[in-house]
Structure formats: structure tokens, C-alpha cells
Amino acid sequence: MAGLRITVIGGGAVGLASAFRILERWPDARLTLLEKEAQVAAHQTGNNSGVMHCGLAYRPGSFKARLAVRGIRQLIAFCQEHGIRHDVCGKLVVASREEQLPRLRDLLERGTANGLRGLEILPPERIREFEPHAAGVAALRVPEEGIADYPAICETLARRIAELGGRVVLRARVERLERRGGEWIAGTTQGEFVSDCVVACAGLQADRVARMAGGSTDVRIVPFRGDYYRLRKEREHLVRNLIYPVADPRFPFLGVHFTRMIAGGVEAGPNAVLSLAREGYSRTAFDLRDAWDALTFPGLWRFVARHAGMCWAELRRAFSKELFCRSLQTLVPEVQPEDLEPAGAGIRAQAMTPDGRLVEDFAFLELPRAVHVLNAPSPAATACLAIGEEVAERLSRVL
Numbered sequence: 001m002a003g004l005r006i007t008v009i010g011g012g013a014v015g016l017a018s019a020f021r022i023l024e025r026w027p028d029a030r031l032t033l034l035e036k037e038a039q040v041a042a043h044q045t046g047n048n049s050g051v052m053h054c055g056l057a058y059r060p061g062s063f064k065a066r067l068a069v070r071g072i073r074q075l076i077a078f079c080q081e082h083g084i085r086h087d088v089c090g091k092l093v094v095a096s097r098e099e100q101l102p103r104l105r106d107l108l109e110r111g112t113a114n115g116l117r118g119l120e121i122l123p124p125e126r127i128r129e130f131e132p133h134a135a136g137v138a139a140l141r142v143p144e145e146g147i148a149d150y151p152a153i154c155e156t157l158a159r160r161i162a163e164l165g166g167r168v169v170l171r172a173r174v175e176r177l178e179r180r181g182g183e184w185i186a187g188t189t190q191g192e193f194v195s196d197c198v199v200a201c202a203g204l205q206a207d208r209v210a211r212m213a214g215g216s217t218d219v220r221i222v223p224f225r226g227d228y229y230r231l232r233k234e235r236e237h238l239v240r241n242l243i244y245p246v247a248d249p250r251f252p253f254l255g256v257h258f259t260r261m262i263a264g265g266v267e268a269g270p271n272a273v274l275s276l277a278r279e280g281y282s283r284t285a286f287d288l289r290d291a292w293d294a295l296t297f298p299g300l301w302r303f304v305a306r307h308a309g310m311c312w313a314e315l316r317r318a319f320s321k322e323l324f325c326r327s328l329q330t331l332v333p334e335v336q337p338e339d340l341e342p343a344g345a346g347i348r349a350q351a352m353t354p355d356g357r358l359v360e361d362f363a364f365l366e367l368p369r370a371v372h373v374l375n376a377p378s379p380a381a382t383a384c385l386a387i388g389e390e391v392a393e394r395l396s397r398v399l
Contacts (some may be wrong), residue, residue, distance in 0.1 A: 002029065002298070003028060003029075003030060004026060004028070004029045004196055004197070004215070004399075005029075005031075005032075005194065005195040005196045005197075006022060006026075006029050006030070006032070006195055006196065006197050006198075006199065007031075007032050007033075007034060007184060007186050007193050007195040007197075007198045007199070008022070008031065008032070008033040008034070008198075008199045008200075008201065009033075009034050009177075009186070009198065009199070009200040009202055009209060010033075010034075010035065010200065010201035010202045010203055011033060011034075011037070011039075011040040011041065011042070011139055011154070011158070011168065011170070012033025012040070012041055012043060012044055012045040012046075012154070012201065012203050012381075012382065012386060012392075013041065013045040013150060013154055013157075013381040013384035014167075014201040014203070014373055014376050014380050014381075014384050014387050014388070015033060015035070015199075015201035015202075015203075016033065016040060016154050016157035016158055016161065016384070017031065017157060017363040017384035017385045017387060017388035018146070018199055018201055018373075018384075018387065018391040018392065019031055019033045019161050019166055019199075019388075019390040020157050020160055020161055020200070020292035020388060021289055021385065021388030021391065021392045022383075022388070022391070022392050022395065023161060023164040023165065023166050023390050024164070024392075025392045025396075027164065027165070028258050029165075029166075030165075030168070030189070031161070031165070031166035032166065032167050032169060032195070033158075033166065033167070033168045033169065033191055034171035034172040034174060034186065034188055034190075034350075035168065035169070035170050035171075035172060036170050036171065036172060036174070036188075036189070036241055037171070038046060038123040038160050038170055038171055039170065040154045040157075040168065040170075041151050041154035041155075043204055043279055043347065044118070044201055044203050044204065044346065044347060044348070044377070044380075044381070045149065045150050045151075045154055045346060045381050046151050046154070047281065047345065047346040048150060048345065048346050048378070048381055049187060049228075049267060049269075049270070049346070050147045050148060050149070050150060050259065050261055050262050051091075051145065051147055051242065051259055051261045051331075051382075052072050052075060052076070052086070052088075052145060052147060052148050052382045053068055053072065053145065053248060053378060053379035053382045053383075054068060054072045054111075054116055054142065054144040054145050054146075054382075055068035055069035055072070055111070055114045055115075055116060055379070056093070056107055056110065056111040056114070056116060056119075056140075056142055056145070057107055057110060057111075057247060058110070058112040058114065058379075059110070059180065059360070059361075060110060060114055062361045062392070063361045063362040063390070064360075064361055064362055064379060064383070065110075065114045065205040065249075066114075066386075066387075067362065067383040067387055068114075068379045068382055068383045068392065069114050069115050069116065070100075070383070070386040071379070071382050071383030071384065071385055071386035071387065072144065072146075072382050072383070074385040074386055075109060075148065075153070075379070075384070075385055076088065076146070078093050078153070078156075078385060079148055079153065082333075083157045083367060084148065084149055084152045084153055084156060085148065085149040085152065085262050085263075086143070086146060086147065086148035086149065086262065087146050087147050087173070087262065088144065088146035089141075089145070089146055089147060089240075089241040089242065089260065090130070090141060090143040090144070090146070090241060090242070091142045091151075091241060091242030091243065091244055092122075092127065092130055092131055092134060092140070092141055092241075092242070092243050092244065092319070092333055093107060093138040093139060093140040093142065093244045093245070093246055094134055094135075094136035094138075094139045094243060094244065094245060094246070094330075095126065095136050095137050095138045095139065095196050096136050096137065096245065096330040096331065097137065097244075098137055100137075100152060100246040101138060103246045103247075103382045104121060104138060104139075104140050104246055105121070107140055107246070108121060108140055111140075111142065112118075115261055116144055117143070117144060118141070118143040118144065119140065119141065119142060119143075120140070120141050120364065121139070121140055122138060122139045122140070122141055123138060124136065124137065124138070124386050126139075127139045127193075129241065130240065130241075131237045131240055131241070131243055131332075132240075133237075133239070133333075133334055134218075134243050134331055134332055135332070135333050136164065136331070137242065140260060141308055145241070147259070147260060147261065147262045148262060149262050149263070150381055151329070153384075162277070166281065169190055169193075171186075171189060171190060172188040172189060172190040172193075173188055173189045174186050174187070174188050174202075174209060174212070175187050175188060175189065176212065177198070177200075177209060177212045177213045178212075178213070179213070179214065179351070179368065179369075179370075180216070182195070182196075182237060183196065184197065184198045184213075184369065184370065186198070188322075191289040196369060196399075197369040197370060197395060197399060198211070198213070198369070198370040198371075199370070199372075199373075199391055199395060200208065200370070200371070200372040200373065201373045201376070201391070202277060202346060202372075203276070203349050203371075203376070204221060204223060204278040204349040205221070206221055206349065206351075206373060206374050206375070206376075207219060207220055207221045207351070207374065208221075209372065210350050210365055210372045210374060213367060213370060213372070215365050215367055215372060216353050216369070217365055217374060218353065219352060219353055219359060219363070219374060219375070219389055220293065220294075220297045220300075220351070220352055220354075221278070221349050221350065221351055221352075222274070222294055222297070222300055222303075222350050222351075222352045223274070223275040223277070223278045223290065223294070223297070223347050223348065223349060223350070224272045224273065224274060224275060224347070224348045224350055225270075225272075225273055225274070225275035225280070225281070225283075225285075225345055225346070225347055225348075226269060226270025226271055226272055226273075226345060226347075226348060227269055227270055227271055227273075227283070227318060227342075227343075227345045228267045228268065228269035228270050228343040228344055228345060228346075229267070229268045229269055229321070229324065229340035229341060229342060229343055230265055230266065230268070230340070230341045230342075230343040231265070231266040231267075231335070231339055231340065232270065232338075232339050232340075233260075233265070234333070235339040236265060236266045237374065238257040238258075238266075238335055238339075239260060239266045239332065240257065240260065241260050241272055242257070242259055242260065243257060243258040243331050243332065244257040244331075245257060245260075245327075245330065245331060249309075255327070255396045256269050256270065256271060256317075256324065256327045257269075257331070258328070258331065258332065262376065267343055268324075268328050268335075268340060269313050269324075269343070270345070270346060271317050271318050271324065272286060272348070272355075273314050273318045274294065274300070274311075275347055276294065276295075277289075277290050277291070278290045278293040278347065279347065280347070281344065281345045281346070281347065282345065296328060297352070297354075298354055298356075299352045299353055299354045299355060299356045299357075300352065301356070301357070302354075302355055302356025303352060303357070304356075305356070306356055321337050321340060322337050325337045325339075327342060328340075331338050342372045347379055348377045348378065349375075349376075350375075350377055351363060351374055351375035357373045359374075362375055362376050362380065362383075362387065362396060363375035363376075364390075364391075366394060366397070366398050367398070368398065369398055369399060370398065371391055371395050373387070373391065373393045
């Protein structure tokens with residue numbers, strides 16, 4: 001593989017970790033990573049909650065389950081090696097009603113099947129040992145969950161890529177990707193890049209980059225925006241670490257929850273509403289192409305018809321602090337609307353099929369001398385180093 005020319009598209013956690021793993025596997029490769037923004041981790045990775053997800057809720061045997069469990073352990077080791085801020089603080093998944101107890105037990109069984117250690121269901125009095133202000137009929141303690149500084153992880157990965165002989169090119173938006181004469185040509189805002197093979201980890205643009213390369217895929221990336229609030233400083237004592245609800249198993253979203261941030265402070269959220277801009281982080285963000293792609297996609301309307309009640313509830317909550325707070329009060333009853341200050345927002349790149357079903361697992365597309373990561377929402381940032389290993393293995397098969 002000496003001198004193999006490799007282009008990696010996308011400078012989020014998955015793209016950077018894939019480039020890093022490829023260079024570990026083929027140290028003589030000539031690798032170039034293309035990132036369209038002026039910095040790495042500008043979108044999903046840099047706007048996430050900072051949580052390291054350990055693989056609790058995912059279907060045993062799925063990519064998400066296997067790669068999250070392996071990935072969080074790799075990520076913790078990476079943070080330790082490079083002195084990156086992180087904290088394996090644990091989380092509580094709180095059942096606020098009796099009817100949620102079967103789902104809580106199912107989470108215990110899934111997490112155990114996935115290889116997680118130290119899981120236990122706590123009665124109400126033991127909940128308060130870990131979160132004095134939380135309330136519920138029971139809670140699942142997940143000691144391996146944690147928080148980390150993802151922008152610092154990505155900056156370190158970019159530095160390691162350079163140290164291993166690769167290069168990261170910023171402001172290089174891919175506008176054309178074609179195979180010609182056995183080579184891949186990526187036309188970008190920084191000129192043309194010619195390579196023997198391509199790895200695309202384009203996140204919010206994953207479907208477009210795959211189609212640009214001639215890939216046959218009927219899935220569409222539908223962007224869901226998640227808004228956050230922050231607890232006022234004098235109310236941060238209400239939350240020690242991570243407090244989550246028992247999620248609805250019909251959706252990949254975890255419900256609004258509390259997260260202690262690695263840089264300080266406590267965030268609450270996110271909700272999940274359709275965004276009319278794939279890279280728009282405000283309620284009024286609008287991009288004509290993105291809106292057209294979403295609103296003319298039959299799968300979106302089938303999804304809305306199937307889950308009309310949930311969609312309406314999420315939309316109402318997005319525009320009402322009181323409703324948002326009411327959801328949070330099921331976890332921490334003392335929190336009040338006046339305790340919440342607007343914080344940031346993130347966008348989830350969620351692949352959806354034409355029949356309106358969300359692609360639940362990580363998804364990959366293999367082309368001649370090319371690997372595309374088609375669906376990698378949460379927990380992809382946590383699992384990035386393990387996903388990178390998977391991508392490198394898949395790349396070895398298509399060469």
C-alpha cells in the first residue's frame with residue numbers, strides 16, 4: 001500500500017478518526033482530509049451535548065451497540081493519552097411512572113447484553129444518593145457513561161493525522177466527485193484532489209456526497225434540530241452529572257435530559273424538530289435547497305403521518321419554555337422556567353427511507369475504491385475511533 005493516495009471527506013469526529021485509523025493501518029499512504037469549514041468539528045461534533053454514550057439502549061449486535069461499547073473505551077484511552085478533559089461520571093435513566101418500568105428493565109437487559117459493566121436499577125431512596133434533586137419510581141444507573149471535550153478530541157486527531165504524514169485541508173468544500181480512469185477526482189473550492197480511493201464521512205451532506213459519487217441510495221438525510229437551555233448558575237446544584245428519561249423505543253431520540261458540561265455548567269435538552277437548513281442552528285434558519293429536499297421527500301410526510309402526535313408535541317415544546325420545563329420537571333421537579341436560559345442548538349443528520357422509517361443503525365455504502373458513511377448520528381462521536389476501524393477494514397475490501 002506504499003504511496004496509496006487516499007482522500008477523506010469530512011472533518012467531524014468520524015472523518016478525522018477514520019483518517020487517523022487509516023494512517024495507523026497504512027503508514028505509507030498519502031492521505032488528504034478535506035473539510036469545507038474553516039475549522040474541524042464545525043457541525044454535529046462541535047455542537048453536541050458532550051456526552052460519551054456507552055451503548056446502553058442500542059439493539060445487541062447492531063453497529064451502534066458494538067461500536068459504542070468499544071468506542072467509548074477507546075475514546076477514554078485516547079483522552080487519557082493526550083490529556084483531553086473528560087469525566088466518566090455515570091448517568092441515571094429515570095423512570096418517572098410505573099408503566100415505564102418494563103422499558104427500564106429492557107434497557108438493563110440490553111446494556112448487559114452489550115457488555116456494559118456495573119448496571120443496576122435503583123429504588124427511589126437510592127436515586128437521591130447520586131442525584132439528590134431527581135425524582136422517580138426507579139432509575140437505571142449507568143456508571144460507564146461520561147462527558148468529554150469533543151472539539152479538543154477533534155483538534156488532537158487533526159494534529160495526529162499531520163504527525164502521521166497526512167494533511168488536513170480546510171475551506172475545501174467538495175463540489176464534484178467522480179471516478180475517471182481508475183482515479184477519484186474531488187473538485188473543491190481549493191482546487192482538484194486526485195486519489196486512488198475515497199472515504200466520505202460527510203455527516204449532514206452524506207447522501208449528497210454519495211449521489212455525487214454515483215452511489216445508488218434512496219435514503220435522504222433529514223436534519224433534526226435540537227435546542228438546549230442552560231441552568232442559571234445558582235441552580236446548577238440541582239444536577240450533579242447526567243439525568244435522562246426512559247426514552248420512547250419508537251424513536252432514536254433520547255428525550256430532553258440534563259447534562260453536566262465538561263467546561264462547566266449544566267445544559268437541558270435537546271428536543272427534536274425538523275430543521276429547514278441542514279446547517280442552521282436557530283429556529284428561523286432556512287436554506288432553500290435543504291428545505292426543498294426535505295419537504296419534497298415522501299418519506300418525511302409518511303414519517304409525520306405515522307408519528308403526528310409526537311411531531312406536534314415536539315414542535316410545541318420548541319416554542320414554549322414552559323412546556324420544555326414541564327418535561328424536565330419529570331426528572332427534577334424543582335426546576336422552574338425561570339431557571340432556564342437559552343443555550344445553543346445542534347443538528348442531527350438522520351437518514352430516512354422513502355417509506356418514512358428512520359435508519360436506526362450506522363449505515364455504510366461501498367463503491368469501487370470508496371467507502372461512504374451514510375448514517376452516523378449519535379453515538380457516532382463517542383464511537384468515532386471504533387467507526388474509523390470499521391471504515392479502514394471496509395476500505396481494505398474495496399481496494
